Amino acid sequence: MVGVLLAFYSERTVAGRQERFCNLGAWCVLPEFRFHSLKLLKALLAQPGYHFTDLSPSGNVVPINTRLGFRFLDTTTALMPNLPWPSRPGRRLVSADPEVIRRTLAGPDLERYLDHAEAPAARHIVLVDGEEFCHVVFRRDRRKRLPLFGSILYVSNPALFRRMHRMLLRHLLLRHGVLATLAELRVVGGRPPLSMLLPDTRRKMFRSDSLDPDDVDYLYSELVCLSW
Incomplete structure (x- = not known):
C-alpha cells in the first residue's frame, strides 16, 4: 500500500x-x-x-x-471565556452524566447520542430547562499548542443554548478544565454575549x-x- x-x-x-x-x-x-x-x-x-x-x-x-x-x-467563530458564573438553584440543569443524557434525550436526538457516545473525540452535555433540552457535543481543541479550548461541534436546540450558555461555560470550566470555548456562529445560532470574533478561522x-x-x-x- x-x-x-x-x-x-x-x-x-x-x-x-x-x-x-x-x-x-x-x-x-x-x-x-x-x-x-x-x-x-x-x-x-x-x-x-x-x-x-x-x-x-x-x-x-x-x-x-x-x-x-x-x-x-x-466558519465565523466566537471565542468565549469560561468564567465561574454564579449558579442559581432552580429547574435548569447542565449534566455530562451518561445516564442523565439517556433519560433526557428521545427519538432522533437519543439515536445521535448513542451513535456518538463512544466516539473518542466527542464529549456530550445536556442542557435542561423544564421540558426543554439541548444536546451539546464538543471536543477538546488546541490553539497555539495549548490544550485549553473546547470547540462546540453540535447544538440540537440553539435557542436554549443561548439562554443557558453561561451555565454551560461554567460547567466546562469547573468540570472539564476548559478555559475558553470556540463556537461557530452557524452552529450555535448567533454570536453569544461577551464573546470575541476570531480574525482567522x-x-x-x-x-x-x-x-x-x-x-x-x-x-x-x-x-x-x-x-x-
Whole structure:
C-alpha cells in the first residue's frame, strides 16, 4: 500500500429525506507515488449519490477542493471565556452524566447520542430547562499548542443554548478544565454575549448538488472520531 485517503460514511435524515454523506479524512501518499495522489480523490468523488465534506483540509488541499467543486462553509467563530458564573438553584440543569443524557434525550436526538457516545473525540452535555433540552457535543481543541479550548461541534436546540450558555461555560470550566470555548456562529445560532470574533478561522468545505450549507453539520465525521 502506497497511498490512503480515509473517509467516514453515514446516512442522515435531512428535511425528511435519507441522504448519504462521505466525509474526507486523512490523505497520505508516499513521496515517490505523490503524482498519483489526485487519482485517490477523484475516485472517491466519483461515487454516485453522496454529499461530500472536508472539515479539516490542509492548506494545500483547499485549492484542489475548490477546483473540484467544493464550497466553503461559514466558519465565523466566537471565542468565549469560561468564567465561574454564579449558579442559581432552580429547574435548569447542565449534566455530562451518561445516564442523565439517556433519560433526557428521545427519538432522533437519543439515536445521535448513542451513535456518538463512544466516539473518542466527542464529549456530550445536556442542557435542561423544564421540558426543554439541548444536546451539546464538543471536543477538546488546541490553539497555539495549548490544550485549553473546547470547540462546540453540535447544538440540537440553539435557542436554549443561548439562554443557558453561561451555565454551560461554567460547567466546562469547573468540570472539564476548559478555559475558553470556540463556537461557530452557524452552529450555535448567533454570536453569544461577551464573546470575541476570531480574525482567522479553520476552513471547512462541502460539495453537494442539492444540499445547502445549513444542511451540513459536524457529526459522523473525523471531528468526533480523532483527537489532535
